[in-house]
Amino acid sequence: MNRLTIVGIWLILTCTGTTSAQVLKKLAKKAEKSVERTVERRVEREASKKTDDALDKVFDAEKSGSKTNQDKGKTDSDPTNGIDGQAAETATKTFASYGHFDFVPGEKVLVVEDFAQDAVGDFPAKWNTNASGEIKTIDGSGAKWLALTTKGSVSPEFVTDLPENFTMEFDLAVTPGYSFYSQPLMISMAQLSGANDFIAWSRFGHGKTSGVVVILHPQDAGGAARGHTAYELWSNGKKTMENKLTALEAFNNRDRNMVKVSIWRQQQRLRVYVDEKKVWDLPRAFDKTVSYNGLVFSRDAAKDGEEIYISNIRLAVGAPDTRSKLITEGRFSTTGIYFNSGSAVIKPESYGVLKEIASVLQENPGVKVSIIGHTDSDGSDELNLKLSKERAAAVKVALSTEFGINGDRMETNGKGESEPVGNNGTAEGKAQNRRVEFIKL
Secondary structure, three states: OOHHHHHHHHHHHHHHOOOOHHHHHHHHHHHHHHHHHHHHHHHHHHHHHHHHHHHHHHOOOOOOOOOOHHHHOOOOOOOOOOOOHHHHHHHHHHHHHHOOOOOOOOOEEEEEEOOOOOOOOOOOOOEEEOOOOEEEEOOOOOOEEEEEOOOEEEEEOOOOOOOOEEEEEEEEEEOOOOOOOOOOEEEEEEOOOOOOHHHHHOOOOOOOOOEEEEEEEOOOOOOOOOEEEEEEEEEOOEEEEEEEEEEEOOOEOOOEOEEEEEEEEEOOEEEEEEOOEEEEEEOOOOOOOOOOOEEEEEEOOOOOOOOEEEEEEEEEEOOOOHHHHHHHOOEEEEOOOOEOOOOOOEOHHHHHHHHHHHHHHHHOOOOOEEEEEEOOOOOOHHHHHHHHHHHHHHHHHHHHHHHOOOHHHEEEEEEEOOOOOOOOOOHHHHHHHOEEEEEEO
16 A cells, blocks of 8 residues: 555544444555556556667667678578577467468569668669658668658569569568558559659559559558558559458557568469468459559558558569479479578468479379479578578478378488579579479489
């Protein structure tokens, strides 16, 4: 009990000379509740202060001490790097949650944008905008991010074709507490005819022609830890279809404010995933008569300090035909099995590729394969050779434990950086070289 409460009880006893036990009990109970409320308020203040301090560290846009792969001495620079040991363990534990994840990245990597060539504080040199934005770091992510800091659109000028069969992946983050009243992120895959046509693809832009728009927001109505998503289909200047999905738990501004977005086009079909959750699957999203050649990210007005971040964009082409290549051609190579940087820990978003390979082996029980790991040239030859062997072994374990493939049907090896298929001087070439190969025995 606090001092005022004790003094109050003492005065009552002194003035009356006597009191009933029942009254005394009531007073004591009230005093205890008063103390509890005081303690709760103190705890809330302390917790709020610690949370604010933590968030300041996580989203430290001006932090100059963030380390790159080279600073940390990592090898085999993965475009989705920056997962530390604790996060890697968490990623491994969530592998099972991808049981319905069927996304398979394209085989040939066309674009990798990790903003490695851009300085923190600058707008990226190979992009265009009618607004503003800058490269920032998020402490602990090990990556550079393009922060959309004001309303408007940004567009990578090096993306000039979105083929009939392509996959696009990118990391998405928002500042914690992103308001429901702030505008969402719009991802537009559009037909652009001029250098500045991308401006039309903002939320309230004019002059849209033909395109497919995916919308993501981390806060739904009601205040719960849920976001929402929508899409819009445009053809010849008219919106032909739209829909909205609320209560999206996969992306929210509290505990899932940093996610991976995967987009898959198969001719007219569009699939969209947020981490392991498939949020859209539209069989007639893309117009087969339209040449989609532009990619636009945009946002409109938002509260001060509320920003959207994108990073690690990977655009690839190809409709994987695992059955044909492995069974009839005797060889299948994939860049879609992802590992934590410099380690053999398989990332959970690799589930779709592993499931495809496992289904081929299950349907052909007499087939045996050799699994061979390959790396890019970052790091020493010795470390990369060791790493490639460990990654091949990890794939074998995953196929055996997750999908029941008999281990006797698989042997493993690693070639390190010795057999490149791409230019190790470019990000796209390195992504091609980081691969796992399956050869029928």
